[in-house]
Amino acid sequence: MQLEDIRTAAESAALHPNWREGDHLLALLAKNAGERPNEVAMRERDHGIWQEYSWADYLDIVVSFAAGLEEAGVTAHDLVAVIGDNRPNLYFAMLGAICLRAVPSPAYPDVPPEELAGQLRREGIRVAVAEDQEQVDKLLLARRSHPDLQLIVYDDPRGLSGKDQPEGTVSFETLLERGRARLKREPGLKDDLLSRPSVHDVAILLHSSGTTGVPKGVPLKHGHLISGVRNAAAAGYFRQGEVHMAYLPIAWVGDFTFSVAAALELRFVVNIPEAQETALHDMREIAPTLYFCSPRAWSAMLTRIQVGIAETTRFKRWLYDRFMPFAVEMERARLDGRQPGALQKLRYALGSFLIYGPIKDHLGLSRVERAYTAGEAIGEDVFLFFRALGLNLRQFYGQTENCALAVAQSPDDISLTSVGRPFPGVEVKIDDSGEILLRGDNIFDGYYKDPEATAKALRGGWLHTGDAGQFDDDGQLVVLGRVSEVMHTASGTRYIPTYLENRLKFSQFVKDVCVVGSGRDFLSAIVCIDLQATGQWAQENGVAYTSYAELSQSPAIYDLVQGIIARLNAALPSGLAISRFVNLHKEFDPDDGEVTRTRKLRRDVIDERYRRIIEATYTGDREIEFEAQIAYETGQTGVITRKLTIRTLGEGA
Template sequence: MREFSLPALYEVPSDGNLTDLIRRNAAQHPDVAVMGRKVAGVWTDVTATQFLAEVRAAAKGLIAAGVRPGDRVALMSRTRYEWVQLDFAIWSAGAVTVPVYETSSAEQVQWILGDSGAVAVVVEGEAHAAAVESVRDRLPSLRHIWQIEQGAVEQLTAAGADVTDETVEERGASAKADDAATIVYTSGTTGRPKGCVLTHRSFFAECGNLVERLKPLFRTGDSSVLLFLPAAHVFGRMVEIAAVMAPIKLGCVPDIKNLTDELASFRPTLILGVPRVFEKVYNSARAKAQADGKGKIFDKAAQTAIAYSRALGTPEGPSIGLKFKHKVFDRLVFSKLRAVLGGRGEYAVSGGAPLGERLGHFFRGIGFTVLEGYGLTESCAATAFNPWNRQKIGTVGQPLPGSVVRIADDGEVLLHGEHLFQGYWNNEAATAEALADGWFHTGDIGTLDEDGYLAITGRKKEIIVTAGGKNVAPAVIEDRIRAHALVAECMVVGDGRPFVGALVTIDEEFLGRWASDHGKPAGSTAASLRDDVDLLAEVQQAVDDGNAAVSKAESVRKFRILSSQFTEEAGHITPSLKLKRNVVAKDFADEVEAIYRG
């Protein structure tokens, strides 16, 4: 057993709640832009004073509608300014926010609203309202539905016109530090989602220590962050509250379809994303270079960036020759890549899945350091992350200051600290199992090095045991295979089988360009090319790269390219892009059998 901790850098208030932050900002930084809001396609600043006023106005409407202290109010929307405004308005009314993924099915909506006992829900659009209405007869506690795109904020503001500021102040102060701030439902890779009760104290401990440890990235009046992750996810929520706590300017965009345009217009100094975003940036840049006949230059530049980053971690540092090559490629390639990321940023924080050493070194080498972290819904997002000035690529960093990470005898990662959840809503049995002996059992397998840097090697329940008795943690090889531009998803199989295999889906965005470059018919799809020798050879390269990270017994011997994607609608992945392995294994059982046939 091994454990590591760092002293707290932030003193969690003995009382009070998250609404204290927006009142403090208005008092201490009244004219500082704390939000960026798109109006008619143009980013417009919202000062701390304006934000507080708009939050209060919406809170008055909730109070007028009969929302009481401790009531649960659900938010079902894409990431947008109103999400943040209404989140703080719900707290200002003394209530508890229940986020719902905007992609949730009617059945999932029914479960979350019903289990939480939500008395009201604010949805974004007609489709979301229809999903709620379709199950409303099974939600006896639900009294109100407001729709953002049909003027929800304006309706609440008008309804609360007679509610006094004093009433809002009283309500806003009603929740204490140890009261629930939000109930975030897990993505539910197995079984029904569980509601994680996160308190105001949880977020103070999480975001306060994060901001202090990464202080140079959170400069009031200068720094800014663009939130494009789902606000319903705990990682997105952490970004929201950390930005308000600092405070720095926060901008929200609903998806990543036009992310490069949004980055160029907002120009954030800090980006928080998931590995797939950074993989897309790299793969898109490489594909564009190849299309322009500059593929060899890009590849040499990438090799230089990786070598330069690796040399930064040595006592000698980069050689004179490497420094010269790096300077040349910085002018030709790296500066253009930084411009794609907004042009002002030097750092990003990545979580949700492993980034991989290759990408970690590549981005640090181009002058845009991606700090990898690790966390769960139950840990209020990041429970470990790399410090800005002592990064160890290949790890998820050191524990959140004020918390403890322990590695149990069986390799499981255990957590302790004020940032942890209080328990699962209406589920005492699951709470007792997860919070045994005062430690949260993550279900993840990991190691701690001598400096307290944590590396995650797999999931306890996802360990595959082959017929030969070899234990295989699929995450390592899957992440390496998935890093290839053509690979959308990968799932390793082989439990009780003679060897390890893999199911692979193809990224349709890159398939068209690849098919054109390789003389394949226009309109080719994964289904039409799944047996194509060139495509098989390309995917084999990805598999070979993955195999290089593991032992021979753990390596993928055979794979199958699937005709379709793993989708959230089909139940193959969660809203946070985690694989539901049991569903995939069931739906693609014939493909798995084909791997081992003969």
């Protein structure tokens, strides 16, 4: 199925007069390969050994795969599914498709077969590229309901090659060799392939989070991506030759923007860890200069540090307790405009030698010059901790629709509450309803086959982000939450659930939380504890447990969570206090449809699935027996009854 509805080249040219026709991702790749053929462009850790690809290798594989892909029947504007973890051949495959003016459509590696089949059907996909047997098996299952899927190209041959190779599958290497043979037969083919893309072509089809239904397709053109990267570079957000680690899901806009678009424009060295499980270990060897992760990931990193300190020697704990609080308070004072004195600087230098430097080195952050976080609000304690280590951690704001690059804090203009100022080339304003509007050449041109959503998002030349915001006294942007999630209690008190939820998640003990209360007399919350952090706390405080469900219902854990909610309540305006809460017996799970793959709440699913629990928080019940459906690895389902405590603030603590 072709992307015929995402504006013609003439319409795109009229909309983006600043774009230059020959300015596209393949031109950048060819330029790098021509000017610096032997310079390392990408590295992958494979069985403990780093395999390197130069810019010349990069170009050769991309063009050869494109030639093989075209011989297999892929044509301009075809959509090509890509699924798996970060792997060089998956990046090469995406760029090979782009070389043909086809459009890669990546999926999250943990997507279940039924969701994957839905994407294939909606997008009429005939060809897919998969990482390994696990992903091929999913595609084969999806093909039962989408027989139009004709070809599956796989990277890792284990379990797939030989006489048992599934019908309609071919290895990446086989297609690559076919392409190389074709390039030898057709001397002018390489130049022809590299000349085909246009700055106005769609380079990638990404997808919205799908919090309210089926994810929307977000087509990003070469011009959008290159404009976004150049705007960010002009603001000092990226620099030439960054050392970058590609570990984010390839279906997320941040990965394609960082690992492909920015890497090609600014000649990054892209490093790919051996597996998601080894990413933190591999990062120590990579020692990136640029590092981004979500607030949730920064918080998890802090939790690991705290757990490690709790388990180390008494002397190391003494050093940590002596220097770390000092550094945090010094950073807090610095953000308040108070500069440290000579003695403080001397003590900090000693702390850098004894504590801060070793922690950064242990985390693989010793060379990071540009550290970022985005996606949701980050906790003050987490933010201050990493800045206290000497990382210039900054917040930024972006969406898939603007290539994830719109607004960021500058290195010397940091705020705990704002996300910064717009990049050069990006305009931001707040409309009368309080919605954040954006304009610039990095803003997409419309959703895939969804004119109604496009008309709603793009009005008057501005992208209506759907986010509520305001400018602080210093002119920096403050993001409050989703406009669609502005709710009112029965008394008419206005609140934004995500604002409250994010602040509860500032605690390392809270992994997820859903605040409810629309049309009700008060607010209540369903809390999912963080097993690692809460389990460590339980161990230190003599609380025995055998499972997540048992730990979640411990009175001591209820006291812990109640204290977290009480601290938030103390900082909230009258009428917005959370009065009752329940600790859920499990985490919210993307496979159960309760959160998206990027862990955004699907409120309609939660409201329906936990309706009895929510009602119980408003009827004054102190506990509820809840029948929870569970799925076994065999595919069978069952029901288990859980007794859940419902706590009123002020009780039991």
